[in-house]
Ligand SMILES: *[C@@H]1O[C@H](CO)[C@@H](O)[C@H](O)[C@H]1NC(C)=O
Ligand SMILES: *[C@@H]1O[C@H](CO)[C@@H](O)[C@H](O)[C@H]1NC(C)=O
């Protein structure tokens with residue numbers, strides 16, 4: 299299979315009879331074309347073969363800079379409050395620096411942008427260039443932090459064998475025995491004590507979460523639900539989307555030994571982009587803008603847009619690092635052995651623990667089928683009640699978020715209709731272009747089917763839907779952070795569709811008998827859900843893992859709504875404002891500059907976004923060899939610890 303692919307890629311340019319014949323010598327992309335698993339150094343050579351281009355820099359920086367005009371948290375970065383100091387960044391100064399730095403290649407320019415936006419530690423706000431996210435760098439040595447120390451994940455053979463024969467053949471050809479490293483005790487990595495190296499990755503590579511220790515948990519391997527299947531992240535140390543490293547030096551003690559030894563572990567680059575045959579086709583297929591890159595003027599497509607269906611707001615993490623795109627399931631031996639209850643075919647998996655006292659709802663995300671999610675919650679709770687369950691354990695490990703209204707729904711279902719509005723007060727930024735978008739939309743009668751900015755997408759704080767002509771950005775409201783005033787919209791709430799299952803009037807379980815467990819990698823809608831449970835009901839929360847001698851937050855990315863570049867550009871075009879001097883240009887490259895567009899304010903202090911309120915769990919537990927990859931073992935442990 300590899301030989302076929304290699305010949306194919308080698309012969310293609312000649313067969314096509316191009317004027318410029320690419321050869322392996324002059325075009326490093328030819329050498330890796332058509333191959334799934336390649337030396338990271340060879341893949342990097344291909345990615346570095348595109349020279350720096352000033353036109354592209356100006357284009358990309360204009361888009362990024364004008365997207366930041368909409369970023370709710372910009373001013374917090376000037377001096378991020380404790381315990382989030384590590385994220386302090388002067389965003390505008392960074393853009394100016396990158397605008398005047400000399401770069402040899404387009405890769406170098408994009409890497410600088412990648413590092414800058416990654417280190418904002420807000421998974422809602424980052425530059426994702428497809429050109430340099432076309433490989434995933436995989437180290438066959440994922441790491442875990444357990445109660446007894448730092449180890450190569452004991453299940454790494456079962457885990458990584460799932461990547462298939464191409465993966466194992468790659469290392470066999472190098473005569474590198476990665477299998478024998480499984481379970482080894484790790485002493486140092488890259489010359490640093492293992493914990494210091496993990497901290498370094500948390501600081502510079504992981505991104506996504508404001509809290510450092512939440513990022514420590516994202517560096518290491520852990521169980522999760524990916525789409526609707528039990529899965530295991532390899533972690534950010536062993537799975538990276540922007541290729542930079544080619545190998546990593548460990549000192550470790552293998553399971554079969556008592557003597558420390560040094561091992562230089564090679565990375566392998568796993569291709570996840572669009573197929574190519576040489577440098578020019580790599581660029582065309584992976585790097586150049588295509589018809590999906592930029593937004594569209596929905597006014598010209600109105601017949602194709604359902605007029606009745608609102609655009610559902612989302613707050614979800616793109617987990618760009620840390621898990622091979624190639625699906626890696628949780629290895630069979632570690633799957634729950636209990637039978638799932640009704641309502642377990644989607645993103646939620648529910649179980650009744652032996653003894654019928656505790657029901658577990660593993661809520662993998664708030665994505666998937668918008669109407670099925672409430673039905674699944676209803677079905678699981680019905681079965682819990684029928685079996686006499688009195689304790690509810692909600693596992694949100696590695697829940698990356700999803701539909702905002704599903705997070706609010708889950709809270710409302712557990713708290714009953716008596717709890718009132720189930721979410722938070724929110725705002726977006728009322729910058730001059732945002733004000734023009736709302737005004738232009740009102741003039742043209744735009745509603746929720748065509749625009750996120752449309753007033754009827756939101757409700758006033760008294761629960762009444764805004765009328766189509768209510769300009770919530772005029773007057774704007776001053777918002778002064780770190781001495782800078784960037785006004786916001788007036789406050790409003792999410793307006794959610796009526797759920798597909800009836801909300802109970804009273805809580806189905808005593809709210810004191812509801813507990814949430816996870817690893818802090820609880821992003822976006824998950825953060826909204828856990829925070830509202832904690833703030834309104836003092837729900838008990840347990841966080842596993844991290845560095846047990848440092849504090850940890852129970853929530854990760856806590857913005858209320860993310861908007862992708864293509865969505866923001868669609869808003870601008872649909873308002874008829876693409877020619878406005880404040881509007882960003884179309885992107886010339888294939889990438890996404892997403893941003894946190896809306897923030898939610900804490901009910902403890904309604905002047906502070908929940909993202910910047912330090913909220914720590916009542917319980918902390920280390921992972922053990924029996925729980926880091928075994929959800930059922932972890933639930934049994936949590937049941938005993940939390941419910942006695
Ligand atoms: C730089 O990129 C622009 C836009 O894609 C392109 O038109 C131009 O030819 C490139 N410049 C060079 C020197 O390759
Ligand atoms: C970058 O610098 C150039 C020259 O100083 C300036 O014209 C341009 O507007 C700057 N671009 C951005 C995005 O700030």
Ligand SMILES: *[C@@H]1O[C@H](CO)[C@@H](O)[C@H](O)[C@H]1NC(C)=O
Pocket residue numbers: 443493494496845846847848
């Ligand atoms: C945990 O944090 C402490 C204090 O910052 C540090 O000394 C230690 O090395 C860290 N341990 C691990 C396992 O990360």
Ligand SMILES: *[C@@H]1O[C@H](CO)[C@@H](O)[C@H](O)[C@H]1NC(C)=O
Pocket residue numbers: 652653654684685
């Ligand atoms: C738990 O509930 C199931 C189904 O209702 C029942 O068959 C079983 O006997 C119960 N077990 C205990 C320990 O109560």
Ligand SMILES: *[C@@H]1O[C@H](CO)[C@@H](O)[C@H](O)[C@H]1NC(C)=O
Pocket residue numbers: 640677680681684
């Ligand atoms: C589970 O679902 C089936 C099919 O809808 C239904 O017949 C059964 O009563 C449900 N069981 C419980 C305990 O709710």
Ligand SMILES: *[C@@H]1O[C@H](CO)[C@@H](O)[C@H](O)[C@H]1NC(C)=O
Pocket residue numbers: 758759760761762
């Ligand atoms: C809700 O608040 C809005 C804005 O303040 C107001 O116009 C509206 O009349 C109120 N509706 C109700 C039912 O109180």
